[in-house]
Amino acid sequence: MQTAIATVSLSGTLNEKLEAIAKAHFRGVEMFENDLLSFNGTPVEIRRMIEDLGLRTIAFQPFRDFEGMPEPQRTKAFARAERKFDVMVELGCDLLLVCSNVSPDAVGGIDRAAADFRELGDRAAQRGLRVAFEALAWGRHINDYRDAWEVVRRADHSSVGLVLDTFHILARDIDLRPIRAIPKDRIFLVQIADAPLLDMDYLSWSRHYRCFPAQGDLAIQPFMAALQATEYDGLLSLEIFSDRFRAGSAQRVAIDGQRSLLFMLDELRETTEVEVQGAPQLPPRSPVEAVEFLEFAMDQPSAAALEKVLQGLGFVRAGVHRSKVVTRWRQGDINIVVNCEGEGFAHTFNITHGSSVCAMALRVEDSAATIERALKLLDQPFRQAVGPGELDIPAVRGVGGSLLYFVDGKTELGRLWEVDFESVETSGLEEAGLIRFDHLSQSMEYEEMLTWLLFYTSLLDLRKAPVQDIVDPGGVVHSQAVEDERGAVRLVLNASQSRHTLASRFLDEFFGSGVQQIALATEDIFRTVEKLRASGVELLPIPENYYDDLEARTDLGAAQIDRLRAGNILYDRDGAAEFFQVYTRTLEGGFFFEIVERRGGYRGYGAVNAQIRLAAQAQLTSNPVVLRL
Ligand code: MG
Numbered sequence: 001m002q003t004a005i006a007t008v009s010l011s012g013t014l015n016e017k018l019e020a021i022a023k024a025h026f027r028g029v030e031m032f033e034n035d036l037l038s039f040n041g042t043p044v045e046i047r048r049m050i051e052d053l054g055l056r057t058i059a060f061q062p063f064r065d066f067e068g069m070p071e072p073q074r075t076k077a078f079a080r081a082e083r084k085f086d087v088m089v090e091l092g093c094d095l096l097l098v099c100s101n102v103s104p105d106a107v108g109g110i111d112r113a114a115a116d117f118r119e120l121g122d123r124a125a126q127r128g129l130r131v132a133f134e135a136l137a138w139g140r141h142i143n144d145y146r147d148a149w150e151v152v153r154r155a156d157h158s159s160v161g162l163v164l165d166t167f168h169i170l171a172r173d174i175d176l177r178p179i180r181a182i183p184k185d186r187i188f189l190v191q192i193a194d195a196p197l198l199d200m201d202y203l204s205w206s207r208h209y210r211c212f213p214a215q216g217d218l219a220i221q222p223f224m225a226a227l228q229a230t231e232y233d234g235l236l237s238l239e240i241f242s243d244r245f246r247a248g249s250a251q252r253v254a255i256d257g258q259r260s261l262l263f264m265l266d267e268l269r270e271t272t273e274v275e276v277q278g279a280p281q282l283p284p285r286s287p288v289e290a291v292e293f294l295e296f297a298m299d300q301p302s303a304a305a306l307e308k309v310l311q312g313l314g315f316v317r318a319g320v321h322r323s324k325v326v327t328r329w330r331q332g333d334i335n336i337v338v339n340c341e342g343e344g345f346a347h348t349f350n351i352t353h354g355s356s357v358c359a360m361a362l363r364v365e366d367s368a369a370t371i372e373r374a375l376k377l378l379d380q381p382f383r384q385a386v387g388p389g390e391l392d393i394p395a396v397r398g399v400g401g402s403l404l405y406f407v408d409g410k411t412e413l414g415r416l417w418e419v420d421f422e423s424v425e426t427s428g429l430e431e432a433g434l435i436r437f438d439h440l441s442q443s444m445e446y447e448e449m450l451t452w453l454l455f456y457t458s459l460l461d462l463r464k465a466p467v468q469d470i471v472d473p474g475g476v477v478h479s480q481a482v483e484d485e486r487g488a489v490r491l492v493l494n495a496s497q498s499r500h501t502l503a504s505r506f507l508d509e510f511f512g513s514g515v516q517q518i519a520l521a522t523e524d525i526f527r528t529v530e531k532l533r534a535s536g537v538e539l540l541p542i543p544e545n546y547y548d549d550l551e552a553r554t555d556l557g558a559a560q561i562d563r564l565r566a567g568n569i570l571y572d573r574d575g576a577a578e579f580f581q582v583y584t585r586t587l588e589g590g591f592f593f594e595i596v597e598r599r600g601g602y603r604g605y606g607a608v609n610a611q612i613r614l615a616a617q618a619q620l621t622s623n624p625v626v627l628r629l
Pocket of ligand 1 (some may be wrong): 165191239516
């Protein structure tokens with residue numbers, strides 16, 4: 001299959017869109033009339049620009065309100081079509097997309113529509129062109145691909161074919177089985193778009209909320225499996241109307257589009273076990289076993305202050321890097337690396353973002369296969385010089401320009417702590433019962449959220465949890481987790497359209513997206529809180545009212561509530577499963593730690609408590625008693 005993307009999917013001027021499309025390795029482009037009309041030049045000049053970029057125009061659209069018109073509109077519609085054909089000849093494009101009629105004047109009738117298309121086919125063929133018919137989900141008489149196919153079938157013209165658009169088909173939940181019976185040479189174009197499941201009218205849903213496959217909830221894979229049964233080997237084009245994409249970077253969105261197609265075709269190959277033409281074979285998505293370490297980029301004074309907090313949290317200094325100013329802090333399976341190098345990646349990151357998390361390492365099953373998959377998915381690789389005998393840990397760029405490293409247990413990378421670090425004596429220090437990373441939350445621009453969702457789920461064997469909307473005193477925060485089957489790795493993506501939420505202020509104050517919240521798991525939160533208290537860690541104070549409400553809405557006894565209140569511990573329950581959470585105050589760098597305990601297989605993140613926590617954090621920000629590093 002050959003892939004393409006519609007100009008409407010991207011932001012910017014036509015030049016910017018085409019450059020982004022070419023850079024994202026597309027070869028085909030679907031030209032939207034508005035992009036052509038708003039270009040200051042002739043269709044011939046556009047054609048030259050497209051060819052110079054190594055692209056070709058695979059379709060021109062949209063042509064509206066054509067079939068089933070009474071006179072005199074019918075004659076006028078044919079005259080309009082002839083003018084479009086003139087433009088297409090200049091543009092070097094041979095396929096016109098005709099959307100089903102939405103005009104109240106349209107008469108309807110399959111045979112009348114077929115006769116119109118037969119005549120249009122004749123006129124197109126005289127100029128070496130073709131036309132393709134698409135059923136819009138909100139078409140007046142034709143809003144189902146099965147009816148559009150019947151029109152095309154009865155038109156019985158080699159220059160008239162069908163467009164299948166996943167949005168229009170899946171939004172209406174139309175049976176996919178009849179696709180298998182359509183001859184592949186009668187399908188002139190397949191348009192791919194996903195969307196979140198929303199309960200709204202088809203037109204608004206389509207015009208504002210489309211997204212790339214794997215970013216939404218529609219049944220794209222079953223559609224592709226039905227298409228695959230026809231042995232279709234023609235064009236797959238992304239046609240995405242999205243407010244988010246229009247506000248985002250054309251370059252980033254174009255790369256996301258290519259990545260989503262590569263991922264989709266790879267999944268298709270895996271599920272149908274049929275060779276999918278034109279799609280490179282990728283190594284499988286690697287299971288993620290754990291977060292191996294989190295790395296902070298710091299200057300010396302900030303590092304000393306962070307290390308004091310880490311000690312308070314029960315971490316011990318476990319190693320020093322053999323050649324760099326880098327320290328390893330450890331507790332249970334949690335490794336935190338503090339990098340104070342005066343040059344290199346972490347140093348540059350620190351200069352740009354201040355005290356912040358500059359890298360995260362994931363322990364995967366096969367790190368070489370993961371990096372190979374990443375490169376094939378157009379993720380951005382990263383390498384920097386390493387000392388003699390030290391490990392070259394494979395990495396790609398992640399959120400906010402940070403790094404995502406991959407280590408595994410099958411190579412030398414599994415001995416990272418022995419190879420690159422000298423261990424340090426740590427006897428006599430008492431840990432606080434923290435056992436592993438529970439989850440890491442990354443705050444980002446709203447427009448980036450779908451990018452990173454696709455990044456994580458296309459590369460790694462992680463699945464997305466439903467989006468949660470959380471009320472911050474400064475606005476609504478959209479929160480979406482990606483996690484593995486067992487809950488060993490959980491990453492939470494947070495973004496807000498309001499500039500006043502904690503998530504947005506983090507972006508403003510620390511110059512970019514990144515890890516804002518580090519949640520660590522304990523098996524006994526009460527014991528952990530006692531230890532933290534004893535070592536002077538200040539926890540986020542939770543208002544009395546919260547505990548009064550907890551008493552009213554749960555069956556917890558007074559003694560249990562008192563214990564939670566005394567520890568500033570938040571509580572949630574899901575059936576028999578329970579969740580306990582407590583927060584440190586926000587540290588310099590804008591991030592904070594959370595300590596959680598999950599009992600009975602609790603899978604969530606305490607969303608019910610998020611509003612309380614955010615209000616408590618906002619309270620402290622307006623009256624700052626920030627724990628200084
Ligand atoms: Mg379409």
